[in-house]
Amino acid sequence: MTTAPPRRSPLRSWQFRRVITAEFISSVGTQMTTLALPWFVLTTSGSPARMGLVFVIQILPVPLLSMPAGLLVARWGARRVTIVGDVVNAVLLAAVPTLYLADMLPFWALLVIVALVGSVASAYLSAQRMLLAEAIGPDEGAVTAGNALFETATSSARLVGPAVAGFLIAQFGALNVLWIDAATFALSAALMTGLPRRETVPEKLSANNMAEGVRYLLRDPVLRTMSLAALGYGTLMPVVLLALPVMAKARYGEDPHVAGLLLAAWGGGTAVGTVAVARLARRISPTRFAAYGGVGAAVMLWLLPWDQPAATVAVVVAASCMFLPAVTAPAVALLTLRPPEHLRPHVLPVFGAAVFLASPLAYAVAGVLFEHLAVSTVLVAVAVGATLCALVLLNLAGRKAEAA
Template sequence: MKTAPAPRPPLRSWQFRRVIAAEFVSSVGTQMTTLALPWFVLMTTGSPARMGLVFVIQILPVPLLGMPAGLLVARWGARRVTIIGDIADTVLVAAVPTLYLAGLLPFWALLVIVALIGCVASAYLSAQRMLLAEAIGSDEGAVTAGNALFETATSSARFVGPAAAGLLMAKVGALHVLWIDAATFALSAALLTGLPRRERKPEPLSANRMTEGARYLFRDPVLRTMALAALGYGTLMPVVLLALPIMARARYDAAPEIAGLLLAAWGGGTAIGTVIVARLARRVTPTRFAAYGGAGAALVLWLLPWDQPAATTALTVAAACMFLPAVTAPAVALLTLRPPEHLRPHVLPVFGAAVFIASPVAYAAAGVLFEHLPLGAVLAGVAVGATLCALILLDLARRDPDRATPPETDCPPPDMIST
């Protein structure tokens, strides 16, 4: 008997390289917009409240429209939705400086544009992951490695985008930086246009698909456990992120350079972790990988509540963030590949919507906690929560779920539905 050839590493696929390049370029544009647009609002209106409203309006459509957006991805395909999303973002971002210079941009019109950008993001996020899976194939190790490299691109963009936007804003102003942001989305669309089209029968837009995707996620014990743990870390880590500037003020004499060091450690640790996951993804099953990563992150987070020099605090933050991609990349890989193909566009958006809801709630709750409780007590609570998530993942890995049969679906695939 001939053994099946081992799947190629993701970076050897020209399709994957184009997807990663497009993701990096569009993420740089997104990060530049995240800094330039609020700064533009603050400088033109002088109102921090209006600036905050822009943030809320932009993120609100993502959890609200995440599941319906999955229907759109299933109907049109990930490639088409991503390209259309890039083109739409190009037009919407460029509309801000165009209308402002023409004297046709009242604040309500800006909010409409920002809301439309959020609507595009609701479909764009799930389409990106599906496009990634299409470019790699169905091997779990390859998809886990690909997702880790995907996160490497986004983590690197978090360094490049804000830094580039800050330098450019100082030279040309936030308004003109938005032109550059629009150009990055146009470049991303051009990179994806060369990908081969995937022939598929269009799936009818049905609420049954969306409901069945959510039900499948909750019925499958593997996906349910992985999603719960990943959501737990996604809720806890924003508390740590918000704690970093507070820690710099309380423990290190309000030194801004220490705050910058801690934030840089966050991004650097995440970037290193994604590279490590990409290298080891083929050697470890997704559930075991997530268990190891969750346990490592929980152990390191127990060091944060204690007073220590700034250098060791930075190393602790970097180490905790380095372990987290070992949880998120396998979780996304399983959420992408384990469901039947006709339900895949409807499962991942359910998880994405939950994360986008949990993150702002976590930031709001953390602000209240830090107002009323000592810093160390809040961080100890985070360590307790992370430990519980790690125990859940370790129990899942112990039960060897990688051989478990996925549950049956109540909704038949599209080609079995009579028209």
């Protein structure tokens, strides 16, 4: 009598490792450009308004085009869309220094290039998540863990990219940093090219498919609840992020070191949380995991409004951010796997579009709130909102447990 060898985890497959490696490389380059491009605009034009306009133009196509872009992902497949997106991004980013050195880059042309980069991102983001699921397989726990590791790569890039960019800008100038970002996308495309082809049935581009995806998301109680809760946290946490420098100014004597400490705590807590979720995801159902993460984040956020030393504020910020991947990773996993396969490219972009709309709106509203209200008052309101989201997730987990 023989014993079958244990099944190897899909998270150890070479396909998954290629996807994660490509994501980390391209994300580091993107984070470098996030600093280099505004610096280039500010130093060449001397206009903070122009710098802000570049941000707006880049992010605006993502929510506007995410849903139609899902039709393209459904027709071409996630692998092809990702590769084409990498190549197009590499060309667009290389065009900025090329045109500038040739004295052929008026500001309107730069805005066109930036808008095209944002348009590519509208399809690229959902295609990456689908490609991740294809590399892992249909296991919800494995996909949740994979999404957490995906977020680990992205969070690590947020820590590494700006620091490296600051050094390179000082040494070589902002234009040369854009060359490096273009190279990271080219390398990502090369890694994706090595993935096995997945046969897809060409789907006719139709708004009916997109509408059906929206209806499915709104009709399915699990996806609807998970999406609303994740969107709630995605709206509340930008307010907390904007509160950190306000707290450093109002409570801690305008000390920039405190602001840096709190922002580092944010990134560090997120990175730790993604690693923890990746290790535990296959042992806990997605709905229960999201409920645990929602409760933990809400409890930590209730500790944030009160006056306390900067060190304990940093600990609270790190802890609250540590719990958030337990909400977002299961939500993305269910959005990726729960719909029928022909609807998956049309469901995930709906959530992505909502998040991309909510985040800038949250920043704008938070800025107004901090102008007129005490930071502690705003943070209490955030804690109340997080508690409501946690209760929604607890109710969903309870209903799923009863149905099991």
